Amino acid sequence: MEGTPWFAPFVYAGFVLVVLFALFGIFLVIHRRWRRLRQVAQDASAQRATEAFTTAASQPHSPALLTVTRREFGAATLSTGRFTLLEELGRGGMGVVWRARDSVLGRQVAIKQLLPLSGGSPDVQETMRARMLREARAAAQLAHRNAVTVHDVLLDQGSVLIVMELVKAVTLNKTVECEGPLPPARVAAIGLDMLDVLAEAHGLGIIHRDVKPANVLVQKDRSIKLADFGIARFEGDPTLTEAGAIIGTPAYMAPEQIRGLDSSPATDLWGLGVTLFYAVEGLSAFGRPSPTAAMAAVLTDPPLSPQRARSPLGPLLMSLLTKDPSDRPTAAQLRSELSQLTRSI
Missing domain, CATH: 3.30.200.20 (Phosphorylase Kinase; domain 1)
Known part of the structure; x- marks a missing residue:
């Protein structure tokens, strides 16, 4: 256009760039604030889950x-x-x-x-x-x-x-604390007894959902009784649990429980596996300093490698601690393996 300075297009282009950079800067500030708010919400949710485990008794x-x-x-x-x-x-x-x-x-x-x-x-x-x-x-x-x-x-x-x-017995975790890690053959025998009662419960449609060493009672004759079926529920029944509530012990919960998915017989087999791991190794496969860290480990970390459980018990425990429930062995497969272990170890 006649009379327009030659540098006017450059000034206009520079103005547009300044505006675009300003808008981009505003977008970055808003995005960072949104991410921060989202992280705060996630942290608050994790804290509420932790409090369900650490403060309920008080x-x-x-x-x-x-x-x-x-x-x-x-x-x-x-x-x-x-x-x-x-x-x-x-x-x-x-x-x-x-x-x-x-x-x-x-x-x-x-x-x-x-x-x-x-x-x-x-x-x-x-x-x-x-x-x-x-x-x-x-x-x-x-x-x-x-x-x-x-x-x-x-x-x-x-x-x-x-x-x-009223059962006169000592819990499995106290037994291990007093006696130390148990021999693989004895652990296999405990596993068979636990599997028998879990299979009976599953046949009635009952899922235990809290299989852990503290719920295994070891009697003087070394037989066991599994306790705390009182928080189990019928498989497939609608749960009346308050929204967001989680039932279980973090280091012994299956990944699907932590994610809030439906429990199944495979969930109890995970609990069986992590309980037997503790019995033979003397420590939890997913033990961490806090409930939140333990839940994160169950979801994302592999279990500790067995050191005392010889083959084939070690690999069998690892197969029970597979993240995907469909990849865990069935009760029938597990019974066959444990029966052989009690005879061969």
Whole structure:
């Protein structure tokens, strides 16, 4: 155009470039802020999952049980005086276990009080109680020599109580702590007993979902009983679990559990594998300093390599700890392998 300076197009192009760079800079700032907010949300979600494991036992629960002191044992009663509390046997994220006396049948029993997640609305708490009652009653259907027998399921002052046989035994984790890593042949025998009771439960449609050394009770004759079927659920039933809640112990949970996917018999076989790994090696295959780190290891890291488990036990354990449930051996395959191990090792 006549009268327009020769450098005008360059000035215009420079102005456009400045505008574009400014817009790009604004985009980068917004993108970085969005990524930061997303990371904060993910960290908060991971923290909530961790707190479900690390703080549940410290939350306030039913005063009928938790206000009892040692001096009061023998005086506190439950269910209209039928059960007299004698001592606390242990507690964890899902409940408190007591030794108690059944005045009606004249015998001592173990009573587990299931603890719903705290802080929920009355409707959520009622939903949790309904779920716990249903699952405890499902566990009561299981009758097997290697399972802790459930005598009764009660609702007492808002708490779900599972009345079980009192087993005089030591947990597998305490056994390993006292005796050290167990011989491969003994571990294979323990695996066979666990597999038998799990197969029986799976035949009823019940998935344990929390197979770990603390739930394996070792008796004086070295036979075992698998405990804590009270948090199992029927396979395929709709779960009433509060959204986002995770049930289990991080280092012994299967990858599909951590991802919130459906549990299956293969989930319990993962728990069996990681439990036997601990028994023969003396340490967890995915043990980490924190629950979050343990969950991350289960999802992304290979298990530790067996050092004490000789072939073929070592490779068998590794096959049980495959991330994909469909790649794990079946119960029938596992029974055949373990049976041979008990004879050949």
